[in-house]
Amino acid sequence: MLTLAPKKLALGFSLIELIIAIAIVGLVSAIAMPSYATWIKNSRVRTAAESIQSGLQIARAQAVKSNTLVEFKLDALLNSTWEINQCLSTDNCNTPLHKRAATEGSSTELIVTATPSASKRILFNNLGSVAANPIPFTQLDISLSGADRPLRVTLGVGGNTRLCDPKTTLAATDPRRC
Numbered sequence: 001m002l003t004l005a006p007k008k009l010a011l012g013f014s015l016i017e018l019i020i021a022i023a024i025v026g027l028v029s030a031i032a033m034p035s036y037a038t039w040i041k042n043s044r045v046r047t048a049a050e051s052i053q054s055g056l057q058i059a060r061a062q063a064v065k066s067n068t069l070v071e072f073k074l075d076a077l078l079n080s081t082w083e084i085n086q087c088l089s090t091d092n093c094n095t096p097l098h099k100r101a102a103t104e105g106s107s108t109e110l111i112v113t114a115t116p117s118a119s120k121r122i123l124f125n126n127l128g129s130v131a132a133n134p135i136p137f138t139q140l141d142i143s144l145s146g147a148d149r150p151l152r153v154t155l156g157v158g159g160n161t162r163l164c165d166p167k168t169t170l171a172a173t174d175p176r177r178c
Helices: 015-066
Strands: 070-074 082-086 095-100 111-115 121-124 139-143 151-155 161-164
Touching: 015 070, 015 082, 015 095, 015 121, 015 139, 015 151, 015 161
Parallel strands: none
Antiparallel strands: 070 082, 070 121, 082 095, 111 139, 139 151, 151 161
């Protein structure tokens, strides 16, 4: 009597299955890339806004701690670059305390608009309040071309800061709204 040997099972996958898998991965990637690019830009805006807010808080705390005037200054060209200096007078702020470059986590392409636009410089007095001279900004709008989530850092007279979303599409009761 003749006995047949059992058939071996084929392991792996065929060339057609590989091509289909690559096509699916390519299609999903093509659909996801624009959203991913926007998400990255929104993250850069948030990083810069949080950094500026943190810098303002550090400057205020340093003014109270050292019982002197402290300056927070945004760079005019590299919008998310800031520095904190200790002041001998309102015009003499030469002792550097902290500095943050635009290359430290955010983008040099950011647009930071101060309101009022007279200055991107704030002086905090020894009580942590904003000094009136020079005329301080009350808000900074941070945006980036291609990002859909601009953010705003507001500064109160008492020196308190707040990070909020300036979009008017948010509900009036939403705590993120400015």
